[in-house]
Amino acid sequence: MYLKSRVKIPDVHGKLIRLRRGDITYIKYEYDRYYNPEKKYTYPQRATIGKVCADDDTMMIPNEAFLKYFPDAVLSDMEDRTERSSCLRVGTYAAIHKIVSNYSLDKMLGQFFSKRDMALLLDLASYFIVEESNVAQHYPDYAYNHPLYSSGMKIYSDASVSDFFKSITKDKSTGFLNEWNAKRNRRERIYISYDSTNKNCQAGEIELAEFGHAKADIGSAIINYSVGYDLKNKEPLFYEAYPGSINDVSQLRAMLGRITGYGYKKIGFILDRGYFSRGNIRYLDECGYSFVIMAKGTSSFISDLILENKGTFENKRSCDMNAYGVYGKTVQKTLFEGDEKKRYIHIYHSIxxxxxxxxxxxxxxxxxxxxxxxxxxxxxxxxxxxxxxxxxxxxxxxxxxxxxxxxxxxxxxxxxxxxxx
Structure with missing residues (x-):
């Protein structure tokens, strides 16, 4: 929560950085450093302590974290700002409100959240989309000059936002996803694009945070996160968070079970190279699902297949994929020893x-x-x-x-x- 005060930006050489987001410049203070002995690299630990005053770049409006690191600083009073800006930015709100209305998201969320929490959740979702940020400390600044769903357009502090996130239980998330997928048309064929990523986590006591195969390894535990998306109707279907030690191959089977539970039957999958394995392909066959999957170019079978067909299609106009800037060729072969059917294998070349x-x-x-x-x-x-x-x-x-x-x-x-x- 920002204080109704101004203070001179501290002169602590090498400890402060300025981070500009939109019209606001935030001040971050380096309070510690973490040394990773395996990487032999030091990572700075920083906290936001305030924001630069619009009329004087040597002054800042501090937040509560500022008092933690600079308890002896002398704060000067400033005039109370109005509860809300005299000019609200309504464009993105109008677009998001149209989506909420079309999908009845407010009514759907209202089955699992109180009216107050439902409104705050929609406000936070709007904030994440508009500002492309999920930093709770910056939410009050967004709320100051944007329309809100919250009753009376109340601006909640970053501490209230944090408490709200803590109150969201697994049952509420699962209930909403079940309700969301219950509204989808299960009779039509859909193509689900499914992919996952992971996030480094340095916070303690988080059950899902485990050591695994991080995409950006800084020596910390990670949390895996995946999203299933209906490409045909351009709609997200579900998301999953799971322990960092579980790889993409293991997670795919759990995801297929979840899709079955939602009642989808006519499904095709579009999968990234992380899911390319003999076990996954066999399991997709057993379930009767069609799929398009990016092959791992480092596998000997794939590289041998490329070299076998090299020079047979790259300059042929009949093989030009036109709008995509690549030439392509399709061959039929089994993928691995013991494979029971021939696959359509599409080979592409891009200049x-x-x-x-x-x-x-x-x-x-x-x-x-x-x-x-x-x-x-x-x-x-x-x-x-x-x-x-x-x-x-x-x-x-x-x-x-x-x-x-x-x-x-x-x-x-x-x-x-x-x-x-």
Whole structure:
């Protein structure tokens, strides 16, 4: 909650940064640093302590966190601002309100939340969409100059927002998702785009936070999060949060069970390469679902298939995918040993992707060569990323002499640039 005061921006060299979001510049204070011994990197820990005054960039309006880190600071009073801005930004509210009305979201949410909580939830959802942020401390600033669903357009503090999120139980979330999916038409065929990601979590005592395969590994536990989306009707269907240690392959089966529980029958799936595995493909067959799945280009079967068909379609106008800027070819083959039916395997080549991937690969190769050469005549060991592309020559005492490029490996990788399956 921001205080009705002004204060000189503290002069603490190297501890403050300014972060601009829209018309407001926030002041963040670095109160600690976290050193990750595995990454050998230090991560700053920061908190928002206020926002810069619009009429004086040397002054700031502090929040309650400011008093925690600067308890002896002298605050100057300022005139009370009106409860709401004299000019409200109504455009996005009108668009969001139309969606809420068309889908009867307020009535649906009203089955699981009190009138007050339902209105606050819609206000927060609008805030997340409009500001592209979920920082609770910034919500009062959004609420000051935007229309709200809350009774009397009341502006709730960031502490109230935090308390509200704590009050949302699993039963309420599940109940809403069940009701939402009950309204969908189960007779028509739909194509569900399903993907997941993960978020680093440094907070303690969160049951879902576990160590797993993070996309941006900073050495902390992670929470996995996935979304199912109906591509045909352009509607989200459900979301899931699950422990960080569970991988994409394991989660797919749980998701398919959930879809069945919602009553969907005529379904096709569009899946990312993270779900490409023999087990998942067999399970999709057993359930009778059709699917389109991005193949992992690093698998030997896929790279062999690309090289087998290389040169047979890339320059043929009949294979031009027109609006997509790629050339394509479809072949029928079994995917793996023991596969009981032939699959339609679509091979694509992009000229722009070819150029970008080749440039990136050759730059990386040059950088690795330069690094290896900088360690000549030293006793040093290199990781698998170097051994994949180079023969590393040492003398009898273990002193590194010189690298020799594995041209058969690098030329094969270059020949695969621009292709995807």
């Amino acid at each position: 722009s992707k070819d150029a970008d991937e080749r440039e990136s690969f050759e730059n990386a190769l040059r950088e690795r060569t330069a690094l290896l050469m900088s360690h000549q005549n030293e006793t040093v060991e290199f990781g698998s990323a170097y051994e994949k592309y180079f023969y590393l020559h040492y003398d009898k005492d273990g002193v590194f002499l010189y690298p020799e490029e594995k041209t058969t490996v690098t030329e094969r990788e270059i020949s695969l640039c621009g292709y995807f399956v």
